[in-house]
Amino acid sequence: MIYPEFRKFVNLCPHDIVISGHAILPKSENPCRVEAQQMIIGKVAGIPIVKTEFIRIINLPDPENGTYYIASRLCMDYIPFGREDVFCVDTGSSAVRDENGRIVAVTQLSI
Numbered sequence: 001m002i003y004p005e006f007r008k009f010v011n012l013c014p015h016d017i018v019i020s021g022h023a024i025l026p027k028s029e030n031p032c033r034v035e036a037q038q039m040i041i042g043k044v045a046g047i048p049i050v051k052t053e054f055i056r057i058i059n060l061p062d063p064e065n066g067t068y069y070i071a072s073r074l075c076m077d078y079i080p081f082g083r084e085d086v087f088c089v090d091t092g093s094s095a096v097r098d099e100n101g102r103i104v105a106v107t108q109l110s111i
Contacts, residue, residue: 014031028059054074067085069086088111
């Protein structure tokens with residue numbers, strides 16, 4: 001698929017995103033997230049075990065011509081069908097990591 005030319009990327013994550021060789025996208029002050037409810041379903045060795053139910057996506061902007069949004073991988077699972085303007089970063093083997101294995105940049109986006 002070929003995506004139309006863009007005017008801008010908007011980071012919907014609560015941390016900066018570095019796209020190697022392209023841009024540093026500042027963190028969102030109002031990040032996109034998935035609202036969740038948790039219920040304790042038991043304990044193991046006194047440690048609570050919870051069941052998490054994801055309810056709805058919050059702070060996802062409406063589409064804007066020429067704008068592409070970058071959200072978290074979890075948010076991507078709740079993006080409404082047909083939103084071709086929202087991506088997440090690919091943190092797999094193509095990501096750039098430091099000597100401790102922490103991601104310092106990504107080289108590609110994912111749907």
